[in-house]
Amino acid sequence: MATSTDSPTSPTAAIRSFDKSLPMALLRTREAAMQHFRPLLAEHDLTEQQWRVLRALNAASEPIDVGALVDATSLLAPSLTRILAKLEDDGAITRTTHPDDQRRSVIALSPTGVRLVAKVAPQSEATYAMIEKSFGTRRLQSLIAELHELAEALSPEES
Amino acid sequence: MATSTDSPTSPTAAIRSFDKSLPMALLRTREAAMQHFRPLLAEHDLTEQQWRVLRALNAASEPIDVGALVDATSLLAPSLTRILAKLEDDGAITRTTHPDDQRRSVIALSPTGVRLVAKVAPQSEATYAMIEKSFGTRRLQSLIAELHELAEALSPEES
DNA sequence: GGAGAATACTACACATGTTAATTAAATCCC
DNA sequence: GGGATTTAATTAACATGTGTAGTATTCTCC
Numbered sequence: 001m002a003t004s005t006d007s008p009t010s011p012t013a014a015i016r017s018f019d020k021s022l023p024m025a026l027l028r029t030r031e032a033a034m035q036h037f038r039p040l041l042a043e044h045d046l047t048e049q050q051w052r053v054l055r056a057l058n059a060a061s062e063p064i065d066v067g068a069l070v071d072a073t074s075l076l077a078p079s080l081t082r083i084l085a086k087l088e089d090d091g092a093i094t095r096t097t098h099p100d101d102q103r104r105s106v107i108a109l110s111p112t113g114v115r116l117v118a119k120v121a122p123q124s125e126a127t128y129a130m131i132e133k134s135f136g137t138r139r140l141q142s143l144i145a146e147l148h149e150l151a152e153a154l155s156p157e158e159s
Numbered sequence: 160m161a162t163s164t165d166s167p168t169s170p171t172a173a174i175r176s177f178d179k180s181l182p183m184a185l186l187r188t189r190e191a192a193m194q195h196f197r198p199l200l201a202e203h204d205l206t207e208q209q210w211r212v213l214r215a216l217n218a219a220s221e222p223i224d225v226g227a228l229v230d231a232t233s234l235l236a237p238s239l240t241r242i243l244a245k246l247e248d249d250g251a252i253t254r255t256t257h258p259d260d261q262r263r264s265v266i267a268l269s270p271t272g273v274r275l276v277a278k279v280a281p282q283s284e285a286t287y288a289m290i291e292k293s294f295g296t297r298r299l300q301s302l303i304a305e306l307h308e309l310a311e312a313l314s315p316e317e318s
Numbered sequence: 319g320g321a322g323a324a325t326a327c328t329a330c331a332c333a334t335g336t337t338a339a340t341t342a343a344a345t346c347c348c
Numbered sequence: 349g350g351g352a353t354t355t356a357a358t359t360a361a362c363a364t365g366t367g368t369a370g371t372a373t374t375c376t377c378c
Contacts, residue, residue: 018214018215018217018218018231019218019307020300020303021214022192022287022290022299022303023189023192023193023196024211024214025303025306025307025310026185026188026189026192026306027189027233028233028306028307028310029185029306029307029309029310029313030182030185030186030189031233031310032309032310032311032313032314033181033182033185033309033313034182035313035314036313037182047332047333047334047366048182049333049334050333052183055177055180055183056177058177059176059177059178065356065357066356066357066358067355067356067357072177074186074187074190075334075335076334076335076336077356077357077358078334078335078336078337078357078358078359078360079333079334079335079336080357081357081358081359082333082334083333083334086333101343101344101355101356102342102343102344103342103343103344103355103356103357104343104356104357105356105357105358128181131181131312131313134312134313135308135309135312135313139305140181140309141179143302143305143306143309144179144181144184146298146302146305147184147185147187147188147302148178148184148187148188149294150188150191150192150294150299150302151184151187151188151190151191152191153290153293153294154188154191154192154194154195154290154293154294155191155194206363206364208364208365224325224326225325225326225327226324226325226326234365235365235366235367236325236326236327237326237327237328237329237365237366237367237368238364238365238366238367239326240326240327240328241364241365242364242365260324260325260374260375261373261374261375262324262325262326262373262374262375263324263325263326263374264325264326264327
């Protein structure tokens with residue numbers, strides 16, 4: 001036996017146990033969290049990704065272009081294009097051409113989109129309150145801060 | 160102004176800032192981590208999900224049924240069915256009927272599958288070593304432990 | 319042995335992931 | 349100025365995933 005912590009009959013001992021896999025831990029925790037948010041999104045006919053876009057637009061203090069949205073939402077540009085088309089069709093966002101660069105499409109929440117965010121937000125906050133209650137507010141904050149630092153450490157430096 | 164920490168021109172102040180969103184933090188960190196693993200999986204023509212299944216099978220000390228795999232991989236049963244069909248087609252797994260319950264399909268790594276995992280594992284470990292070096296081994300362990308506890312706290316109790 | 323529950327699969331509609339190619343506009347450089 | 353290059357965003361095409369509903373088979377319990 002080369003290792004002592006692995007299950008004794010594990011076929012290959014040379015691999016990190018599934019439990020200690022970082023991507024898996026992140027995925028499972030996210031799944032557990034999303035279980036509490038998904039019914040809320042479904043109620044408003046929003047997909048996770050659509051909600052991510054709306055959140056990002058809401059967080060931005062100014063209208064932003066598609067490239068900035070790609071960075072903010074961790075979506076790929078082709079996926080984002082489709083999502084924006086849907087949201088525009090639904091009347092939740094507006095697009096205008098950037099005055100100084102006509103290649104760029106500038107996206108902003110429409111009044112309808114603002115109302116939609118405002119409608120979902122309180123329920124989302126209530127879910128957060130529940131999570132904080134069961135895990136601890138400071139503990140959750142600290143976990144999120146660690147996640148940000150890890151993401152930072154793993155991302156390629158912007159030169 | 161009701162709040163002081165939000166961006167002054169934020170359209171709706173009543174929502175948690177995007178940066179503090181737990182699902183978003185989990186997603187971004189996972190994306191950052193996966194950037195380092197994806198080339199490795201692509202090299203072996205594996206999708207993330209296929210690799211998750213192989214990892215789960217490898218971690219299991221015994222062959223397990225589809226239901227257990229659903230729990231272990233956080234995949235939905237219909238997705239898992241297709242993935243298993245592909246992996247079986249590729250010769251990476253074997254399926255047999257459970258001796259005591261013919262409804263159940265019991266999945267195990269084939270010798271080919273074991274070799275595949277053994278081939279990918281060292282490179283995966285090397286990537287982990289890089290991550291641990293840049294973030295800290297103990298710090299990473301502690302983060303993963305917190306993720307597990309949060310996931311536990313958020314999951315419905317098994318009665 | 320029959321009703322109901324459990325397991326896994328199939329079918330379907332829809333959204334997203336992913337790579338490559340394309341369009342249009344800006345920038346560079348001579 | 350004008351052609352080559354770069355950039356922003358979209359489109360195309362395909363694979364895959366998500367999520368719901370329904371089905372077949374088998375098991376369990378009365």
